Amino acid sequence: xxxxxxxxxxxxxxxxxxxxxxxxxxxxxxxxxxxxxxxxxxxxxxxxxxxxxxxxxxxxxxxxxxxxxxxxxxxxxxxxxxxxxxxxxxxxxxxxxxxxxxxxxxxxxxxxxxxxxxxxxxxxxxxxxxxxxxxxxxxxxxxxxxxxxxxxxxxxxxxxxxxxxxxxxxxxxxxxxxxxxxxxxxxxxxxxxxxxxxxxxxxxxxxxxxxxxxxxxxxxxxxxxxxxxxxxxxxxxxxxxxxxxxxxxxxxxxxxxxxxxxxxxxxxxxxxxxxxxxxxxxxxxxxxxxxxxxxxxxxxxxxxxxxxxxxxxxxxxxxxxxxxxxxxxxxxxxxxxxxxxxxxxxxxxxxxxxxxxxxxxxxxxxxxxxxxxxxxxxxxxxxxxxxxxxxxxxxxxxxxxxxxxxxxxxxxxxxxxxxxxxxxxxxxxxxxxxxxxxxxxxxxxxxxxxxxxxxxxxxxxxxxxxxxxx
Amino acid sequence: xxxxxxxxxxxxxxxxxxxxxxxxxxxxxxxxxxxxxxxxxxxxxxxxxxxxxxxxxxxxxxxxxxxxxxxxxxxxxxxxxxxxxxxxxxxxxxxxxxxxxxxxxxxxxxxxxxxxxxxxxxxxxxxxxxxxxxxxxxxxxxxxxxxxxxxxxxxxxxxxxxxxxxxxxxxxxxxxxxxxxxxxxxxxxxxxxxxxxxxxxxxxxxxxxxxxxxxxxxxxxxxxxxxxxxxxxxxxxxxxxxxxxxxxxxxxxxxxxxxxxxxxxxxxxxxxxxxxxxxxxxxxxxxxxxxxxxxxxxxxxxxxxxxxxxxxxxxxxxxxxxxxxxxxxxxxxxxxxxxxxxxxxxxxxxxxxxxxxxxxxxxxxxxxxxxxxxxxxxxxxxxxxxxxxxxxxxxxxxxxxxxxxxxxxxxxxxxxxxxxxxxxxxxxxxxxxxxxxxxxxxxxxxxxxxxxxxxxxxxxxxxxxxxxxx
Numbered sequence: 001x002x003x004x005x006x007x008x009x010x011x012x013x014x015x016x017x018x019x020x021x022x023x024x025x026x027x028x029x030x031x032x033x034x035x036x037x038x039x040x041x042x043x044x045x046x047x048x049x050x051x052x053x054x055x056x057x058x059x060x061x062x063x064x065x066x067x068x069x070x071x072x073x074x075x076x077x078x079x080x081x082x083x084x085x086x087x088x089x090x091x092x093x094x095x096x097x098x099x100x101x102x103x104x105x106x107x108x109x110x111x112x113x114x115x116x117x118x119x120x121x122x123x124x125x126x127x128x129x130x131x132x133x134x135x136x137x138x139x140x141x142x143x144x145x146x147x148x149x150x151x152x153x154x155x156x157x158x159x160x161x162x163x164x165x166x167x168x169x170x171x172x173x174x175x176x177x178x179x180x181x182x183x184x185x186x187x188x189x190x191x192x193x194x195x196x197x198x199x200x201x202x203x204x205x206x207x208x209x210x211x212x213x214x215x216x217x218x219x220x221x222x223x224x225x226x227x228x229x230x231x232x233x234x235x236x237x238x239x240x241x242x243x244x245x246x247x248x249x250x251x252x253x254x255x256x257x258x259x260x261x262x263x264x265x266x267x268x269x270x271x272x273x274x275x276x277x278x279x280x281x282x283x284x285x286x287x288x289x290x291x292x293x294x295x296x297x298x299x300x301x302x303x304x305x306x307x308x309x310x311x312x313x314x315x316x317x318x319x320x321x322x323x324x325x326x327x328x329x330x331x332x333x334x335x336x337x338x339x340x341x342x343x344x345x346x347x348x349x350x351x352x353x354x355x356x357x358x359x360x361x362x363x364x365x366x367x368x369x370x371x372x373x374x375x376x377x378x379x380x381x382x383x384x385x386x387x388x389x390x391x392x393x394x395x396x397x398x399x400x401x402x403x404x405x406x407x408x409x410x411x412x413x414x415x416x417x418x419x420x421x422x423x424x425x426x427x428x429x430x431x432x433x434x435x436x437x438x439x440x441x442x443x444x445x446x447x448x449x450x451x452x453x454x455x456x457x458x459x460x461x462x463x464x465x466x467x468x469x470x
Numbered sequence: 471x472x473x474x475x476x477x478x479x480x481x482x483x484x485x486x487x488x489x490x491x492x493x494x495x496x497x498x499x500x501x502x503x504x505x506x507x508x509x510x511x512x513x514x515x516x517x518x519x520x521x522x523x524x525x526x527x528x529x530x531x532x533x534x535x536x537x538x539x540x541x542x543x544x545x546x547x548x549x550x551x552x553x554x555x556x557x558x559x560x561x562x563x564x565x566x567x568x569x570x571x572x573x574x575x576x577x578x579x580x581x582x583x584x585x586x587x588x589x590x591x592x593x594x595x596x597x598x599x600x601x602x603x604x605x606x607x608x609x610x611x612x613x614x615x616x617x618x619x620x621x622x623x624x625x626x627x628x629x630x631x632x633x634x635x636x637x638x639x640x641x642x643x644x645x646x647x648x649x650x651x652x653x654x655x656x657x658x659x660x661x662x663x664x665x666x667x668x669x670x671x672x673x674x675x676x677x678x679x680x681x682x683x684x685x686x687x688x689x690x691x692x693x694x695x696x697x698x699x700x701x702x703x704x705x706x707x708x709x710x711x712x713x714x715x716x717x718x719x720x721x722x723x724x725x726x727x728x729x730x731x732x733x734x735x736x737x738x739x740x741x742x743x744x745x746x747x748x749x750x751x752x753x754x755x756x757x758x759x760x761x762x763x764x765x766x767x768x769x770x771x772x773x774x775x776x777x778x779x780x781x782x783x784x785x786x787x788x789x790x791x792x793x794x795x796x797x798x799x800x801x802x803x804x805x806x807x808x809x810x811x812x813x814x815x816x817x818x819x820x821x822x823x824x825x826x827x828x829x830x831x832x833x834x835x836x837x838x839x840x841x842x843x844x845x846x847x848x849x850x851x852x853x854x855x856x857x858x859x860x861x862x863x864x865x866x867x868x869x870x871x872x873x874x875x876x877x878x879x880x881x882x883x884x885x886x887x888x889x890x891x892x893x894x895x896x897x898x899x900x901x902x903x904x905x906x907x908x909x910x911x912x913x914x915x916x917x918x919x920x921x922x923x924x925x926x927x928x929x930x931x932x933x934x935x936x937x938x939x940x
Contacts, residue, residue, distance in 0.1 A: 161856075
């Protein structure tokens with residue numbers, strides 16, 4: 001769907017008018033286009049003493065060919081960069097004085113894994129104070145820390161937990177389409193973090209901001225970063241349109257064979273999507289009692305699938321006093337119970353292969369609650385519960401389990417929302433615009449990447465750092 | 471500070487105008503006044519099969535003399551009520567038809583501890599569908615569940631986690647000064663939940679809504695509910711004005727001897743507060759290096775304290791690019807590092823007694839981040855880390871550790887905020903108004919109550935269910 005205001009602000013007159021009226025000034029987000037550069041450098045690299053991410057980062061920037069600048073507080077970067085043949089140089093910070101030259105950068109990556117005290121947080125101040133002003137449009141900020149729950153001392157846990165306040169504030173300060181995230185990398189999971197760092201530093205994460213991601217230890221998996229899903233089979237529910245169709249497209253683009261599932265009533269649109277991506281259409285009603293067993297049998301016969309995306313969902317909005325019982329039950333059944341039944345059936349039939357990934361779709365409503373959505377929010381909060389309860393269990397089978405929680409995404413569904421409510425939803429985020437279905441799809445593709453095998457139990461919002469939350 | 475819009479909307483003309491313009495219609499919140507009824511019943515009681523809270527609830531309502539109504543789906547309530555001599559009757563639900571009689575209620579309490587499946591959530595639909603319309607002004611909704619992390623099956627954990635979506639949505643639907651909360655009571659902690667249920671059902675929790683509270687197993691402690699802090703000594707930092715002064719007043723009202731601490735520059739105001747409440751003034755700079763040891767020695771000499779409230783805090787707002795290093799450091803030092811130093815010193819000197827409580831003050835900024843507050847948000851996110859990391863350790867010493875996270879509270883500090891930003895902050899919550907310092911103080915008094923010994927590791931927002939979050 002079209003955001004006419006975004007187009008208007010992009011025009012010369014619109015830009016002038018919106019600036020003078022103090023209106024939001026969204027910038028068009030840079031999104032990933034195959035063949036075009038994924039990363040816009042150079043990246044300013046900073047670190048607190050004792051950090052453990054230097055080699056991983058130097059290798060990553062060397063592989064991707066993105067130049068870096070290092071902050072004066074971390075001269076050791078130079079050595080690591082040289083070892084990896086990575087092009088770097090000392091960062092020249094903007095002084096704020098007109099006409100003085102400085103390094104324009106595509107973002108800042110800070111290795112905070114070495115921070116074990118409140119005083120240690122000062123290292124962040126220096127790098128961000130000096131660097132933030134130099135970040136260009138649609139830049140990227142990533143702070144890498146240690147999961148507080150795994151820290152050796154309470155003070156280390158406290159300092160690491162404090163990083164959330166910093167990154168979420170930075171997300172609200174950087175503006176102009178920039179994003180800011182916090183990645184908690186467990187000890188020993190440094191190399192496994194590459195898929196996550198690539199995603200968060202690239203144009204693929206255009207509408208993901210203010211998020212906290214946890215990466216756990218896992219065996220190293222190497223992939224072709226251009227086709228990370230090559231040789232993998234994915235099943236996407238609700239694939240006939242909107243976000244589901246975008247997911248099918250992106251997974252296919254990344255190399256997966258995609259089975260597109262939707263209700264029989266959507267067969268025509270479903271066939272079209274399947275045909276566009278060289279996938280297969282499966283017309284099933286996920287809520288029907290016989291579906292899980294049938295699906296499991298059919299998928300097992302195909303040799304099993306690697307990726308299961310629970311995207312299908314419905315809304316039946318009313319305040320609870322006016323809500324009918326079928327509206328309550330159908331939303332809980334389709335959005336939550338059906339996912340459980342399908343997971344159980346597929347796992348029992350070994351139709352979901354080891355090394356695979358389940359990705360669920362939650363919602364900001366499931367996090368913050370929403371007026372008129374007691375049923376929907378309950379189902380989507382349940383999806384969060386599913387990820388939290390299920391991830392440790394599935395880890396034993398080598399399967400990851402994560403969820404995306406979309407905010408305001410431009411679809412037929414949101415286009416039908418009344419204007420004033422739609423505008424509020426669109427603008428109440430750090431990007432001052434709605435996201436696109438592809439933004440949700442890219443996030444799911446990151447979860448589905450075999451190299452993301454250390455990424456499990458995460459709920460990641462795709463919401464442009466919406467102000468709404470809990 | 472005064473919210474003139476709230477006064478205006480309370481007038482006949484203001485009410486008419488605001489309704490016709492579609493403006494927010496905040497209602498004056500009912501707050502606790504000693505001698506006036508704390509609870510406004512009757513409460514509608516509902517339960518899913520297998521719930522374990524019935525006896526605790528029947529005893530609580532019998533003790534407080536609040537009548538109940540039971541929902542037709544839970545006729546067993548009648549037996550429990552009779553056993554406890556609790557006045558009850560079958561709830562007559564509003565039909566929506568004009569002129570038909572129904573029971574007006576002061577709120578709904580639902581025992582969801584027995585829910586172990588997604589289907590089991592239907593029990594909630596029936597009670598809230600029938601009951602929500604009957605709730606009067608400033609009513610109370612409390613759903614009681616089991617902590618998902620302690621559930622025996624994944625599906626039980628999922629269903630219990632789903633309750634968050636329901637209660638947060640209800641909080642946004644009930645309006646007219648009503649609140650909605652979720653209390654996760656661990657198995658065996660049913661009786662320990664009384665202090666929490668009393669707080670959340672009473673007028674004391676006027677500005678607390680949309681919160682999730684965890685109650686752990688702990689030894690039963692009986693208190694005089696009119697003076698629960700009798701015989702206890704509390705230290706409150708930053709006590710000379712605003713929220714700190716309100717905390718000192720409320721703790722004293724509840725029976726505590728209160729030591730009021732603030733910087734020497736605030737001595738005069740501090741003395742006045744101490745005098746008003748019959749407490750003592752202590753003029754110390756908490757950031758000074760010698761303070762922790764001096765404090766510990768002095769408090770140990772007094773025989774130790776039971777309650778430590780870390781309220782002192784400062785802001786030095788600027789975007790990080792414009793922030794000076796002293797502004798960064800002083801905020802982190804005073805708001806976070808000083809608390810750690812004082813805790814360590816008091817614990818080492820055994821100046822904080824077993825059975826005691828530490829209460830910290832975090833902030834919505836620490837949860838959601840805020841533009842211009844990288845330093846403040848980092849410090850307040852660190853406070854959350856302090857509670858999460860410290861609560862299990864302090865539990866071994868019989869000390870609880872919790873935090874309040876205020877949203878927009880009417881103080882001299884918020885009165886200085888520019889009008890448009892202040893109005894946005896005030897209205898962007900389910901109550902369409904700012905809170906009062908006393909609302910934060912009442913929440914702290916609940917944490918400090920010896921009968922809240924099962925309440926630890928909680929971060930509770932006092933924000934009128936602000937829309938802002940993460």
